[in-house]
Amino acid sequence: MVRYVIRRLLWAVVLFIAVTLLTFIMFYVIPVNPAAMVAGKAATPAMIKQVTHDLYLDRPLYVQYGHFMKELVWNHSLGYSYGNRQSVNSIIEKAAPVTAAVVFGGAILWLLVAIPVGIYSALRPRSKGDRVAMVGVLAGISAHPVWVGYMLSLIVGYKLNLLPIQGYCNLRGASAGQSCGGPYDWFMHMLLPWITFAILYSAFYVRMIRSSVMETLNEDYVRTARAKGAPERTVIRRHALRNAMLPVVTMLGMDIALALGGAVFVEIVFGLPGLGYWAIQSVFTFDLPIVIGTVIFASIMVIIFNLLIDLLYAVIDPRIRLA
Amino acid sequence: MRRPGMWIALGAVTLGVVLLGASGCGSSSSNGNASNVSTGASVNEVGKPGGTIKAAWHGGIDFIDPALAYYQESWQIEYATCVNLLGYPDKPAPAGYQLQPEAASAMPTISSDGLTVTFTVPPGKYKFNTGEPVTAQTFADSLMRDLNPKQVSPFVSFVASSIEGADGWNGKGTIPGVQVNGDQFILHLTKPNGTIEAEMATPFMCAIPHNLPISPKGVTSIAGAGPYYIASYTPNQSLVVKKNPNYTGPRPHLIDELDFGQFAIDQNQGILETKNGQLDWCPDCVTAAQSLPLSQQYGDGSPAAAAGKQQMFISPEIEVNYYAMNTANPALSNPLVRQAVNYAIDRTGATKQLGYKAGIPTDKYLPPQVPGASIEKAVYPLTPDLSKAQALMSQAKAAGVKTPINVLVYSTQGVQSATNRMALLTQELKPLGINVTVKYYQRAVQFQEEGVKGTPMDIADEGWLADFPDPYDFLNILLSGHSILPKNGDNFSYFDNKSYNDQMDAAATKVGSERAQTYGDIATSMKTDQAPWAAWSNQTNYDFFSSKIGCQLWEPSYGMDIAALCVR
Numbered sequence: 001m002v003r004y005v006i007r008r009l010l011w012a013v014v015l016f017i018a019v020t021l022l023t024f025i026m027f028y029v030i031p032v033n034p035a036a037m038v039a040g041k042a043a044t045p046a047m048i049k050q051v052t053h054d055l056y057l058d059r060p061l062y063v064q065y066g067h068f069m070k071e072l073v074w075n076h077s078l079g080y081s082y083g084n085r086q087s088v089n090s091i092i093e094k095a096a097p098v099t100a101a102v103v104f105g106g107a108i109l110w111l112l113v114a115i116p117v118g119i120y121s122a123l124r125p126r127s128k129g130d131r132v133a134m135v136g137v138l139a140g141i142s143a144h145p146v147w148v149g150y151m152l153s154l155i156v157g158y159k160l161n162l163l164p165i166q167g168y169c170n171l172r173g174a175s176a177g178q179s180c181g182g183p184y185d186w187f188m189h190m191l192l193p194w195i196t197f198a199i200l201y202s203a204f205y206v207r208m209i210r211s212s213v214m215e216t217l218n219e220d221y222v223r224t225a226r227a228k229g230a231p232e233r234t235v236i237r238r239h240a241l242r243n244a245m246l247p248v249v250t251m252l253g254m255d256i257a258l259a260l261g262g263a264v265f266v267e268i269v270f271g272l273p274g275l276g277y278w279a280i281q282s283v284f285t286f287d288l289p290i291v292i293g294t295v296i297f298a299s300i301m302v303i304i305f306n307l308l309i310d311l312l313y314a315v316i317d318p319r320i321r322l323a
Numbered sequence: 324m325r326r327p328g329m330w331i332a333l334g335a336v337t338l339g340v341v342l343l344g345a346s347g348c349g350s351s352s353s354n355g356n357a358s359n360v361s362t363g364a365s366v367n368e369v370g371k372p373g374g375t376i377k378a379a380w381h382g383g384i385d386f387i388d389p390a391l392a393y394y395q396e397s398w399q400i401e402y403a404t405c406v407n408l409l410g411y412p413d414k415p416a417p418a419g420y421q422l423q424p425e426a427a428s429a430m431p432t433i434s435s436d437g438l439t440v441t442f443t444v445p446p447g448k449y450k451f452n453t454g455e456p457v458t459a460q461t462f463a464d465s466l467m468r469d470l471n472p473k474q475v476s477p478f479v480s481f482v483a484s485s486i487e488g489a490d491g492w493n494g495k496g497t498i499p500g501v502q503v504n505g506d507q508f509i510l511h512l513t514k515p516n517g518t519i520e521a522e523m524a525t526p527f528m529c530a531i532p533h534n535l536p537i538s539p540k541g542v543t544s545i546a547g548a549g550p551y552y553i554a555s556y557t558p559n560q561s562l563v564v565k566k567n568p569n570y571t572g573p574r575p576h577l578i579d580e581l582d583f584g585q586f587a588i589d590q591n592q593g594i595l596e597t598k599n600g601q602l603d604w605c606p607d608c609v610t611a612a613q614s615l616p617l618s619q620q621y622g623d624g625s626p627a628a629a630a631g632k633q634q635m636f637i638s639p640e641i642e643v644n645y646y647a648m649n650t651a652n653p654a655l656s657n658p659l660v661r662q663a664v665n666y667a668i669d670r671t672g673a674t675k676q677l678g679y680k681a682g683i684p685t686d687k688y689l690p691p692q693v694p695g696a697s698i699e700k701a702v703y704p705l706t707p708d709l710s711k712a713q714a715l716m717s718q719a720k721a722a723g724v725k726t727p728i729n730v731l732v733y734s735t736q737g738v739q740s741a742t743n744r745m746a747l748l749t750q751e752l753k754p755l756g757i758n759v760t761v762k763y764y765q766r767a768v769q770f771q772e773e774g775v776k777g778t779p780m781d782i783a784d785e786g787w788l789a790d791f792p793d794p795y796d797f798l799n800i801l802l803s804g805h806s807i808l809p810k811n812g813d814n815f816s817y818f819d820n821k822s823y824n825d826q827m828d829a830a831a832t833k834v835g836s837e838r839a840q841t842y843g844d845i846a847t848s849m850k851t852d853q854a855p856w857a858a859w860s861n862q863t864n865y866d867f868f869s870s871k872i873g874c875q876l877w878e879p880s881y882g883m884d885i886a887a888l889c890v891r
Contacts, residue, residue, distance in 0.1 A: 033771050036811050044480045046491070048811060050472065084385045085540040086558045094560070150591060158595045165601060166592040167379075167585055176554070177561030178584040179377060271379075271588040273559065281587075284737075286767040 001314065008310050012303050019299040020072070024065050027288045034288060038082045078296065079289035081282075088293035091278060096297065098168055099274035102266055103259040105190055106197030107252065113202040118209025119241070125214065133206060140203025149196040149269035156192060164189050166271045193270045197263060201255065209248060216244040250309060257305035258298075368631075370874040370889025375580040378604040379593055383586035387556050388541035389529035390469045390476040395788065395882060396606060398526050402881035403564060403581075404547035405529035406449045406572070408442050408462055408508070409520055411880050413575055413887050420692055420792045420879040422520055425449075425572070426457050426530060426548075427508075430520070437515030437832060442508040442523070450569035451532055452552040459508040461530045462523075463501055468537060469527050470498060475539050478527035481790070485519065487511040494537075515832040521791040550576035550886045559586055564885070577874065577889040597634075600869045606883065609635075609865035611678030611740070617867055618679055627870070632891075634868050637680045638877035641692045641789035642862040643797065644673075644682065646732075646748070646782050647773075647815035650855055654730045654781045659719035660757075661854035665703040666712035667751045670859040676743045682860035688797060688846045690861045692879050695794045698843020702851050709754060716755045726756030730781035733773055736763035741784060748782075774812040783815040786862065792880055794842035799827045802855060818855035 035052040052058050056067045071077040078088035121130040157165035167180070169189045174181025180189065216222060217240050225235045264276035271277075275294050282290035384397040392401055410425035412418060424430055426449050427442040434440075447456040469478040470486075471494040483489040487500030490513075500511040512519065522528070532546045543556050547567060554565040562583040566576055588596075593608035594617070609617060614637075621627045621634035648655040648664065655661055670684040686703040689696040720726065732748065735741045741763075749759040762780075764772060773783045789796050799806070804819030806812055823845065830841040849855065866883050868875065874889035 033810070036771055038475075044483070045808060045811070047472075047475060047479060051475065080540065084558055085391075091559060153592055153595060158599055161599070165596050165599075166589060167596075175557065175561060177557075177563040177582040179582070269589055269592065271585055271592060273587045277587055284765070286765060 004314055005311065008307055012307050015303050016300065019303075020069065020296055021065065023292050023295045023299075024068055025061070027292055034082055038085070072296075078293035081287050081290050083282075083285055083287045083290075088289045091290060092275065092293055092297050095273055095275045095278050095294075097171075098272050099259075099263055099267065099276060101171075101186075101190055102193050102197055102263045102272060102274060103256055105194045106201065106259075106263070106266075107256055109194045109198035110202035110205055111252075113198060114205030114209055117202075118206045119213055119236075121206065121210040122213035122217065123236070130210075133210075137203045137206050140199045140206075143199065145196055145200055145265040146269055148199055149192070149266060152192045152196060153269070163191050166192075166269070168270075168272045193263075193266045193272060196269070197259075197266050205248065205251075208251065209244065212244040212247055213240060216240045219243070249312075253305050253309040253312075257302045368873045368889070370575075370577045370891075372577045372579075372889075374578050374890025375582060376578055376603045376872060376888060376890065377601075378581060378583045378606070379585035379588040379596075379602055379608075380583060381588050381590050381593060381605065381607045383559060384562070386541040387543065387545060387553055387562070388538065389465070389526050389531060389545075390474050390478065391541045392526060393477050398880075399606070399882050399885060400553070400562070400564065401526035401529055402549075402878065403551045403885035404549045404553055404567075405526055406457055406548040407524050407526075407528055407530070408444070409524040411524065411878065413876060413878060413884050415876070416692060416879055422524055426462070431523075438512045440510040440512065440519055444506050444508055446506055449530070449548045449572060451530070451546040451548045452565075452567045452569055453532065453546045454569060455532055455546065457530045457548050459503045459506050461533070462508045462528065463503045464533060464535070465528055465531045466501055467498060468531065468535065470501075471537055473537050473539060476527065478525070481522050481525070481527070482519075485512050485514060485516040487513055517831050517834050517838055518791070518793050518795045521793045521795075525791055550574045551581070554580075561585070575874075575884075575887045577887075581885060581888075594867060597867055597869050600871065603869040603872050604866070604888075606866060609867050611681060614681065614865055615679040617865075621867065632870050632873075633875075634870055634872075636866045636868075636875055636877070636883075638864050638866070638883070639683060639690075639692070640862045640864050640882075641690045641792050641879065642786060643685070643688065643690050643858050644786040644860045644862060645688075645856040645858040647785050647801075647856055648854070649778070649781045649783070649815070649817050650819075650853075651777075651817035652779070652781050654728050657719050657722065657724050658853050659715050659722065660724060660728065660755075661857075663712040663715035663719065663755055664752065664757070665850075665854050665857045666708045666715065667755055668857055668859060669707050669747060669751060670703075670705045672706075672747055673744050674860040676740050676747070677860070677862075678740070680863060681865075682862050684860050686850070686858055688802075688850060688856060688858050689794055689842065690789070690797075693789065693792050693794050693797065694839035695842035695846065698840055699846040699850075702847065703857070707751060712755055728757045730757055730759055731779055732759055732761045732782040732784060733769055733780045734761055734763055734784040735766050735769055737765070744784065770815075771811065773815045774808070774810060776807060776809050776812065776817070780815075785815055788862075789880070794839070794846070795831050798842060798845060798849075799831055802849065803827050816855035818853065820849075820853060823849055823853070 035048045035055060035057055038051045038055065056064050071079065076089065078092065080087055081091065117133050121133045124130050153165045156162050167189055169178065169180035169185040171183060171186040222235060222239050225239045263274065264280055267274040267277040268280060275297065278290055279294040380396060384392065384400065385394045386392040386397060387400065389401060389405065392398065406426045408425065408427045409422045411420055412423055426444050428445050429443065431440045431442045444459040444462065446458040449457040451457065468474055469476040470483060470489050470492055473494055486498065488498045489500055492498055502509040510519065530548045535542060535545065543558060545553060547553055550567060550570050550572065551564045552567045554563040556562050564581040566579050570576060588605060588608065590608045590610050593602060593605035594613055596602035597605055617635045618637065619625060622637065623633065627634055648661045650656055665686065670686060674682040674684040684705045686701055687696060687699050689699050732745065734745050745761045752759055772778060773780055787797065787801060800813055802814060802816065802818050804824045806814035807817055807819055826845050830838060830845060833841055864882060871891050872888060873891045874887050876884040876887040878884040
């Protein structure tokens with residue numbers, strides 16, 4: 001088990017280096033002059049020269065990458081925005097909780113919807129309820145989150161005035177300039193983003209849980225349990241669901257990690273200053289340090305979640321650690 | 324002025340970078356509304372003091388540090404929170420772009436040789452919100468901080484070459500050309516500079532508190548001596564502007580507070596929130612798609628306006644959209660071909676593609692708000708004159724120009740109006756034997772590529788928003804041979820004509836009506852003879868407010884005047 005853990009950790013480090021290297025190269029070969037962007041449109045050649053030097057841009061690429069990694073690993077610094085010269089760390093520190101709120105809240109909501117509906121559909125295939133659920137799934141998968149978000153804002157927020165149209169409130173209380181804050185405001189402002197986020201994912205999960213449960217119900221051990229006279233509720237709960245949920249747990253780990261990298265559409269529609277919002281804004285303005293920062297942060301999240309899932313699997317299934 | 328993606332902005336306003344009508348808030352006893360595209364928002368209304376305006380930005384600002392702030396939105400804030408030596412009054416055009424003394428007791432005295440400029444600053448006439456008085460030293464501090472190389476301020480490129488000892492200053496000691504003598508702030512210039520007054524009125528020269536540290540990342544807290552001050556600022560998140568309790572100047576300051584609580588609002592959502600009053604103002608939220616319905620419902624001539632509650636305003640920017648034709652490359656090196664292009668393009672059609680009243684078609688190099696614009700003559704038609712264009716092409720062929728001519732145009736990626744315009748341009752130039760190939764770039768990359776000397780680009784699809792309302796900021800910056808740099812240049816037509824360079828250099832030293840006349844004549848002559856550009860429109864700006872906000876005033880240089888706004 002220890003060897004397995006060490007092996008996974010080493011792979012995680014290799015993956016991290018590969019991701020940072022590829023990201024760095026990818027963004028620094030783009031034909032844009034970062035020094036000119038930092039110095040501004042009205043910059044003099046002398047200013048551009050100075051900024052070029054300050055940003056290490058007058059050194060070979062490998063030196064630039066070395067400097068970048070040194071700053072990242074030793075000083076835990078992702079650099080500074082070209083646009084407003086703010087620390088990328090501080091931007092990500094503020095953005096990550098917003099995205100986490102969207103993703104984890106959305107995940108709870110989509111599981112609350114997907115698990116009962118998926119199980120119900122699996123237990124009553126081709127029933128009216130199953131057909132309604134499948135139509136819902138189709139609609140959920142087909143409807144683009146941007147459209148869903150706008151419709152919810154328009155109907156629930158604007159026309160019915162039941163929930164805020166958009167925006168983000170700090171969980172800990174209103175900060176300067178903001179008219180909302182605290183747990184209640186935070187929750188109310190997050191409801192529509194969660195619903196939007198959950199519609200897409202719950203559709204996927206309903207379908208996945210339905211097929212997984214249906215598949216498990218046809219397994220020999222389920223038939224054996226029934227043959228031994230176990231009550232149907234016990235058969236489903238103890239034998240079918242526990243096994244059917246394994247792939248769901250795997251997918252959940254992956255999806256949450258990926259979504260942390262940027263619940264882009266939801267954040268943009270609802271004006272949530274999360275990682276996805278920043279990634280998109282920065283791509284449009286070629287603010288490369290922020291783009292690199294968000295990509296690396298998302299990659300680290302994926303690596304960590306993958307590692308956790310690998311370790312969890314090793315605990316659950318001994319065959320994996322022996323492989 | 325730098326804009327975060329000019330064509331992106333244009334696509335949003337049309338999307339996302341001047342003049343007004345009547346008098347400022349509280350200056351009239353009548354209660355009515357007036358606004359049209361040529362003059363901009365100007366609501367005659369008696370505003371009552373007090374109230375808070377809730378606002379949000381789609382794009383936000385770059386900095387609040389006066390040395391670094393360079394976005395249009397940032398300057399709008401600076402205009403409300405700054406005191407300058409000279410300033411633009413909160414008045415409609417033409418008074419709104421006439422410089423007048425602010426912290427200075429009078430316009431500066433300029434020595435007969437034009438090399439010494441003296442401002443007298445009565446100490447304590449203005450005070451920061453902290454109580455610190457504004458003195459002559461305040462402005463010396465401001466200028467020295469801007470010029471310090473560690474601050475990396477864009478203002479260096481404006482003034483460093485014209486102030487004695489400023490160019491190449493290492494940030495240590497003093498600058499010989501910047502002196503304070505009692506209540507006098509004195510500048511010693513290397514050459515006469517006709518724009519020095521306008522430059523001293525830019526937000527870069529905002530009064531700053533004594534000992535404000537050098538900060539290349541920009542300070543996030545600063546006292547203000549204007550009608551308002553920045554009470555708090557969290558980058559990328561929020562900005563609170565409050566009334567300066569120590570302000571005794573003549574500028575309007577009715578509202579108590581302006582809160583920008585969000586920097587990342589989706590434009591459609593911003594409009595929804597403004598419609599139902601959850602938000603009072605989102606300066607950059609109106610998109611091209613929304614401009615027509617909002618104008619019909621809330622704009623000039625709408626039922627809302629008739630009821631005295633106009634909410635949608637369309638106002639002109641000090642801006643020009645133009646095709647810069649690369650005179651250094653063979654394709655368009657012949658002036659006759661460039662003139663033909665000027666006759667062939669549909670300025671009205673291109674402007675319509677921007678959105679509802681999103682621009683005003685023109686062939687002038689100088690926007691109407693800039694001195695000299697009324698002198699500059701209209702030469703080229705607003706709709707195509709193909710026969711004239713073809714006649715010019717015939718002359719060009721007789722002079723040795725061979726057709727077909729293949730031209731490479733650089734335009735902006737991801738902006739529908741730019742794509743449409745390029746399709747239009749391609750069709751317009753085809754009858755002249757000019758084949759257009761378009762290369763699209765992200766905006767940030769586009770102007771960098773265009774600014775590299777030797778670029779293969781033949782036509783740059785460009786726009787320029789003024790830093791200050793002066794013809795120098797258009798002609799000298801964009802069309803002088805001195806603006807051609809190996810990289811990062813602004814002269815995208817690479818026009819380098821000695822005669823015009825000399826004329827522009829000479830015009831830069833002139834002042835007043837002589838300056839306007841000279842620049843107007845240069846623009847007419849250059850456009851007629853050499854045609855390095857095909858200017859096609861002046862951009863407008865959309866502002867949409869909630870029904871509770873009044874006293875809207877479009878300040879020619881800085882846009883919607885925050886200090887003038889009131890809560891009904």
